[in-house]
Amino acid sequence: MSATVTERPTAPPSPAPTARSSRFQRWLSSWRVSLKMARRDALRYKGRSALVLVMVALPVALIVGGLSFASTSMRSIAERLDASVGSGQAIIYSISPEKVIQGIDGQSQWGYNEDDSDASRKAKPIPGFTEDGTTAERTAALDALIPGKVVSVQTGEVRWVNGTKFPRALVMYVDPTANLGPKLTLTSGRWPTTSSEVVVTPLGIHEGMPTSGTLGVRLGTETTPLTIVGTAKVLDPDFGMPHLMSTAPLPAAEGSVWSTNWIITGDPVTWSEVRRLNDYGLALTSRYVVEHPPAASELPGEAWDEQNNFDNEAKLMAAMFGAVLFLVTALLVGPAFAVSAGRQRRSLALAASNGAEVRQLRRSVLGTALVLGVLAAVVGAVVGALAVAAGTAIWFRMRPWSTLFGPLDIPIVPSLIVLICAILAALTAAMIPALRLGRLDIVGVMKGQNVSPPHNRLLPLIGVVLFALGAVGVFVAVTSTSTAAGVAGVFGLVTGAVCLIPLLLVWAGRLAGRFPVAIRMATRDAARQRHRAAPTVAALMAGSALLATFSIALESNTQFEASHYEPRNIAGEGRIGVAPNDLTGTTEQIRSIAPTWRLVPMPYIGAEWQGNTAPSAEPWVSLMTPGCSVQESLPQFDPPDGMVEPTANRCQQVGNQGIYNAGRSQITVMPAAEIVRRFQLDKADGATIAKDGVLVYDAKLIPDGKARLLTGSFRYDERSGKSTLVSEPREIEVAAVPMPANATNRGAASSSLGMVLSTEFTQQHKIPTVINEFQVFDTRGAITRADQKKVQEALGDAGYMEVERGYERPDKWLMLGVLGIAGFLLVVVTLISTALALAEQQADMGTLAAVGATKGTRRRFAAAQAATVAVIGGVLGIAIGLVAGVAIAYPTTTRWWDQSGVEHTVDPTVGIPLIPMAMILLGVPLVAALIAALSIRRAPHVTRRGN
Template structure:
């Protein structure tokens, strides 16, 4: 038997490795091209996840771009104001000052040259210009130094009769025969030929003025019948639309602003503006606005103020950009973490077949690039479009409104936002991409995916970063430094992120005493930190935003409330009007509100009801014990220059009704009926009887000696033209019984804070002290004046309104609600999407729990506990960031208080709002838990693992 041996054929040679043709750049580009194609296919395959990623990126971008666009649209630049401000004129004279004026490009931004330590230089005299001259005389005098035709523009107010109401309205006085272009536009009818006729604007129609017929109105002390001859669009110098327009003022005493439009063929240069500033004129020139002067030609104070504003703007822009970048990166973090989790198996297969780590990372980053660019552009477009639509609707409904101007998108700011959003998306994707260098291929293929043990050094690094970030943020807002601000934001957020892994581990350990579902959920979140940490970070970002804004606004409101100075007793009112109108007002009030009582408060002053001012001015001063009458006389404002430095308070100059007392705080004099003094100050019976018997009240008990105070009375020479007094002469000195005013009376505003002497009206008559009405006080015998009664009386009074003291009313209430609404919406949306993404990756785990017998209730409790755990941890870390950032913002803004005596350094006011904190700590975890529990399916897949 023959045996044949057959040789095994040799194995074919291994193919040669592919040649690395092309340059390094071409290979890099080809790699990215492949990654982008794969990312596009993956985004289309998982449409639901892609939509959630788009929302998480587009939402903050859209809100920010909408806010920037609205701010730019609602804030008119000086160039955008010109058509309303001066029409087709070359310039407008906005005001006349007795001192030399310094101004910026816009004449509205003008000031005296005084810096507070020396008397400002007196402006050059304008020949023929006098304070008591008529409008025609003043226009002629200005025309002598300002070439061109001057068109006067005046604004005032009036009241008209509308059945039982007498509403207020604003009116502009201008000659409509002069062509002013867009400033005056006739809609229907004709222009008025005299001030017996008016045209009504859309704003007037909206507020109740009729469009035709006749109207009875009051302007100052003038009452007349006018005829409505048309409807027109008219714009005043305050960038608003008055209710009506006519040719000339009905009563000069009712005009509160006068300006002159300069019409000529040649523009007004910056050199001419500065020359006219020397005459005390503040001017806005169209040519200067179009061609602003260089900074070297700006006045010193204007340049310094602009530089300070630019510095503060740069600091806030840098901090804002850093916050935008970090918040967007954290918000989209869960999306890309889940995306990387879904790709783990395919990436592991690619790695097992020889794919390099950098190729794997590019595949993850490509998805972020595609979705990030698309979401950022879509969010910016939707944000800008929403503002454009809202502005168009608002402008159509209220064409007179100054809330919105020409639609304007701040392109530079929007581009910066888009770049930050894309970079944030790439940064968020970079975190899971970096982990691919430690990809456990075998573990992933077997379905095992547990986070490695947490780094024990990382939390200490985080605490150090957090502390350094807090210091940097405080330094930035106190020293206007940009770099520390940006570093502070990154330090705060980066430090908090470093603490997240330890927080999840601690949560797992602390859950040992909880029910089994809660215990399993928290421990699973601790083990799967690659999935739960990004969700915590996203919720932390939203919570930090809400906490920061809420703390900053609450601190500012408490600061304002702490230093709020009431004007009168709470629930009572005050009226001011011309002295001749007081009898009519008192009669009207008692008729309209029978339960109200009206009390006349008087001041020590001369009779100014005539056509000319008096030549003498009465006065009364308090002579402190140990001081002579001459030493107690005040320093009068006689027009001379004050000393270079304000002298210290003079102990002999304490209370006066004339002149000024350097350093004194309670120096004024008021005259009130004795019964009203007792009621308002809530005096004890003995003090009330003393006041009824002729006692006065003083603010400083040191002025009283032996139960009496010394009053010196006399008169000073009064210059009717300038209104200055000089040469005070004492005619009578009298000692009268006195009582000290309690501090509580000042705090309740029963006595005005600057009042140092309260004289009963009866005593003023006994000592022959000349007085005149200064205001009317009203109160309701039933209690505090209601808003309904206040409105009813104010609408029917002849020429005055009622100001009722209702305590501090928060001016930023709507801003606070808006911030809470926007950030709350953002926070809830982040919670919804983050929870949904986390649950999407937990489907295999839920299937495993169902396979081993877990009921639907157990699985729901498991999901709810895990969502609540990450939401609570994110909320607590967000509050920690918000506390530091909010306090850093509030600290410098609540340490300086301004009053009549200037700035005062005070202790900072820090307010912690309860409602937003509760929303973060309780509301968000409850929402997340509810959503997670409701998302559990009745019949999960139990026959397969993974995707």
């Protein structure tokens, strides 16, 4: 028998050795593999990846959306050019008797330098220009001074007939043949050619005006028909769009014109030309200057200082927000990457046992953060920007005349900074579990043992020091506008609180010894598994800190404002402001809407203007202080430099003109019957007022029950800036009554009111008055909000009405929106963090079920652990919020000014809002516990351990 020997096949030859790759190539190749693995892992665990995306994308979307909203809302000078100058080159906003110091925008003006003499302050005269000249004469004078064509643009208001109502309408008067481009766009028909023709804008059509035929306009008690010749889009930079446009006001409507500007067409107006025209008292905005701004060295000192202060504040806010975004995002996504590292722990241990280096293991974890962080940041930025874009488009489509938004403006550089901060935050959050891989216990992980090492006893001390330094840094930042201190303070607060988390978890485990078994096991497990519990605590701390900071700052400011609030009127009563040439139409309309209201005229001492024509003389009245002569009591018509103290000139205490003491200097006029009702005078004092008596705030000014008044008239010269007496002062001695002590607290008198004259008194002594305001009260009681809304809608934008209802925050809805966003973010953080923590606890739940734990026990275990970490996170978040909230409130709650202009310095106010604090300390733990309890499955897989 023979044997056949089969030869073993030879191995293929080994490939020829290649040149050793460079270190950079190996590094790049390693990252390429890590990113590929991270992409596959993200697609494999879609649920976990979606949660990470939400945690990163949500704050990015909110911040980018907020930046885009703010940038779109704040229309820049360049974005206002089409509405202000159209296709022109510049617009003149005002003409002053003194030289103008302005910035790039003509609406930003400053007073003269105090070191300048009166002669150097005086503006050069414009040949042919007078304040009482007609619009055509003044335009011609400017046209001769300025190269190019000058076009006048006037704005006024009229009342138009809408059935039985006479609503207000804004009217722009401009020559349409001037070809002002986008400022005037005809959409149908033709332009008006006379003052009796008008075009209607989309705003007028929205409010019910016809687009053809005639439109009745109420001028006094007469109705004048205007012919509608077309429709057009007419832009204005301040109020968006008027209701109507015509060439010039009707003669009877000239007194209703309250604004006149001039647009310069022709050649560009350079900065040197702007400064030349400033010497003539002209304040203007030039298209060329806006598009080619001058160097900072060419700006006036005041403009440079203001811009520099604005830049410093903007840098501080940007740095603070950037630091907050970075830290909050890092803390929010911490649980996600902690779970990711937990899921990968066994596979990473296997890789390490097979020779993988620690840096390769870390790159595997960081690769996941890079893939998900970049994707989430981009998605969040796009969602935030698209939300603002969609909202802006919808708003403009519904209300094209609105000035709430300007052109869509998404700030690219700030948005990129937000993206970078979010990506770095995600990498930072993943870096924490990645750094632990250097101490990876391969044998323990393979056996399923995963217990955190003993906590570092030095770490809590470092945390306390960092927290204290952070608190100091935040206070330094808000008091001295220090960017570096602000960033360092935010990092110190948050980092110090994070360093305290392990110790608080250990303490919670020790304190739970007397609790039921489920709670005891849960808290001790959280203390043992700090690598899992700490990121969840940090995430909840971040959301709690945001909510606590905003709510404490808001509550502190609200309590401060409320405690120093001075009522402007009697509770439930109001005031209505109207144009002096429209008294009849306004009163008729209000009485038809609210027949139970009583309108009491509240005139002021003064003379009426006729359009732009100043009165020949204006009246003045002063109260003579006992012991002062007539000459000492004359008003100081030329204002001093700055405000003087109330005791600086004891002989000039109360008057309607030339009184510059920051005290109770104002004079109010009202009917005698209203004085008695409003100030609740007794019968004797009421009889004194009815007999032409006066009401004085201080009994020391009327020691014998008599008041000595001085009255006369003066004229103010616009060109010289000086006032001169027109008539000799006249002395009047009348009976006087001291004002009741509770008048200011009741709102019957402001803290700046010094004397009250009756209407009958001014009529008897021939003191001119003008009515532009009504005191209004309802005979049935307090004015209701429904009636106020009806009257306000009838008045429109040109009139105003205010009703005293106690302190109400002017920014109430904005603050509620901010708190709502912070609360929403906290709830989302709670939901996702709890879900991520429970995802890593599934093996523990299986172990408990295997040893006989019932579903109820497991639910109590999960709920107790979720509540424990939520309480710890809430306590740390409130600690951060207290420091940051007080730091924000401190500069705004130490000073206040009363209605007379006197500044008061008080101790800062700190308010603790109960509802947000209860939400953090009770609501969030309850929500987390409920989610954890409901997520426990009825029949867990008890045979599967680990991964």
